[in-house]
Amino acid sequence: MQDTTGAAPEYPEDDGVTDDFGLAGVPDAFQRLWTPHRMAYIKGGQHQFKNVDDCPFCVAPEREDDDSLIVYRGRTSYVVLNLFPYNPGHLLVCPYRHIPDYTDLTVEETAEFAELTQTAMRVLRKVANPTGFNLGMNQGVTGGAGIAGHLHQHVVPRWGGDGNFFPIIAQTKAITQTLGEVRQQVAEAWPQANGAGPASGGATDAQ
Ligand SMILES: [Zn+2]
Numbered sequence: 287m288q289d290t291t292g293a294a295p296e297y298p299e300d301d302g303v304t305d306d307f308g309l310a311g312v313p314d315a316f317q318r319l320w321t322p323h324r325m326a327y328i329k330g331g332q333h334q335f336k337n338v339d340d341c342p343f344c345v346a347p348e349r350e351d352d353d354s355l356i357v358y359r360g361r362t363s364y365v366v367l368n369l370f371p372y373n374p375g376h377l378l379v380c381p382y383r384h385i386p387d388y389t390d391l392t393v394e395e396t397a398e399f400a401e402l403t404q405t406a407m408r409v410l411r412k413v414a415n416p417t418g419f420n421l422g423m424n425q426g427v428t429g430g431a432g433i434a435g436h437l438h439q440h441v442v443p444r445w446g447g448d449g450n451f452f453p454i455i456a457q458t459k460a461i462t463q464t465l466g467e468v469r470q471q472v473a474e475a476w477p478q479a480n481g482a483g484p485a486s487g488g489a490t491d492a493q
Pocket residue numbers: 337338341342343344345383384385435436
């Protein structure tokens with residue numbers, strides 16, 4: 287603190303929240319944990335996956351389900367466990383086609399994309415009894431997409447109290463099961479299409 291401001295003697299607690307750059311700001315009850323290094327991770331992800339050849343969402347269907355963490359393969363889209371889950375059971379619905387934007391989906395793809403999202407919720411309810419969900423697509427780099435070139439819908443099961451301090455303080459999520467265990471549970475609970483098309487989905491299991 288600089289003595290020229292005259293504020294330091296009157297508000298000694300400001301020392302804890304004021305830096306030495308003399309910039310303007312209004313102290314409040316929050317402490318900031320600056321994480322600019324995360325931007326390198328996010329941007330690094332963009333540069334890593336520019337092409338179909340090295341796009342993980344294009345490569346995954348070519349591998350065995352066990353290896354790729356795929357839980358269900360549909361006609362135009364498939365469902366896979368997120369390798370970096372926010373919560374156990376964090377699923378991604380992906381079209382097989384390498385397209386970046388939601389508006390790039392055909393009518394048929396859009397229908398199955400939505401159907402698989404609904405089924406993902408039903409299956410997770412059956413397997414893990416979450417009390418809520420977050421669904422969403424980050425569109426483009428600016429929208430926060432980790433892999434912006436290949437559209438994917440997040441299906442994140444939520445439980446009361448899961449958003450505790452741990453992810454922020456320790457940048458750690460407590461994931462209580464291995465991805466392999468979760469994949470097997472979800473895959474086994476997924477209703478098989480048996481050629482019936484969109485009629486599948488286990489509506490009677492909902493709730
Ligand atoms: Zn792709």
